[in-house]
Amino acid sequence: MAISFELEPADVELYEAARELLLTAHHTDNHRVAAAMRGASGAIYLGLHIGSKRVNICAESSALANARMAQEKAVKSVVAVSMDGNGQPQVTNPCGLCRELLRNYGSETSVLVDAEGRVGVISIKDLLPYPWVRAAEASWVLEPPIAGNHRANHRGERTG
Numbered sequence: 001m002a003i004s005f006e007l008e009p010a011d012v013e014l015y016e017a018a019r020e021l022l023l024t025a026h027h028t029d030n031h032r033v034a035a036a037m038r039g040a041s042g043a044i045y046l047g048l049h050i051g052s053k054r055v056n057i058c059a060e061s062s063a064l065a066n067a068r069m070a071q072e073k074a075v076k077s078v079v080a081v082s083m084d085g086n087g088q089p090q091v092t093n094p095c096g097l098c099r100e101l102l103r104n105y106g107s108e109t110s111v112l113v114d115a116e117g118r119v120g121v122i123s124i125k126d127l128l129p130y131p132w133v134r135a136a137e138a139s140w141v142l143e144p145p146i147a148g149n150h151r152a153n154h155r156g157e158r159t160g
Contacts, residue, residue, distance in 0.1 A: 003113070003120040011077065011112055011121060014038055018059075018081045019089040021046050026083060033092060035059035035080040039072030040106075060098040064105060075106035077121075091119050099128040 014036045022034035025048055033049035037060070047063025049056065059080050067075065080098075081089040091114045094102065102109050102124050109124040135142070 002126060003115055003122045005115075005118055005120045007112075007119065007121060010038065011079070014044065014077060014079050015081065015091065015112060015119075017044050017046060018079050021048060022081050022083065022089045033059040033080050033082045034089070035063040035078060037063040037067055037078045038076045039067045039070070040074040040076055041072060042076075043067075043070065043072070045070065045072070058095060058098050060094055061101060064101060068105075075102060075109045077110045077112070078102060079112035090114065094127070096128075099124065100132055103128050103131050 018034045018036035035047040045066040047059040049059040082092040084090045
């Protein structure tokens, strides 16, 4: 996993945009996370967690929707923030659903993450190295699982 702790000014700008949104819109139940996303064009799109007792939509999802509505072709970078125990916004890592969603819209996307107390930047590929794909969509042929050192040859016969 290749993480960098050398943040660029653009990374800090993205964090500040998400932070400001969370400070403005935070609500313990309905708006717990804010996200900022930079599109390939350089524009920043904001997203806010929306929730109820039964349904929650992640902030990254709404930021992505805003970017797509603006015709962004790809996501360059993203950060999500949530409140810490003292009521201050801090970087929070994307959930598994958001990792899958983000990778679908930019396999080269960089993500600001909380690396055990330090903010770092990592590729979405490193956060989700094996994304979910339908078998028919895969660009490879998957061999069936075989115990031990035996593998099937191209005719499906076991070799040893």
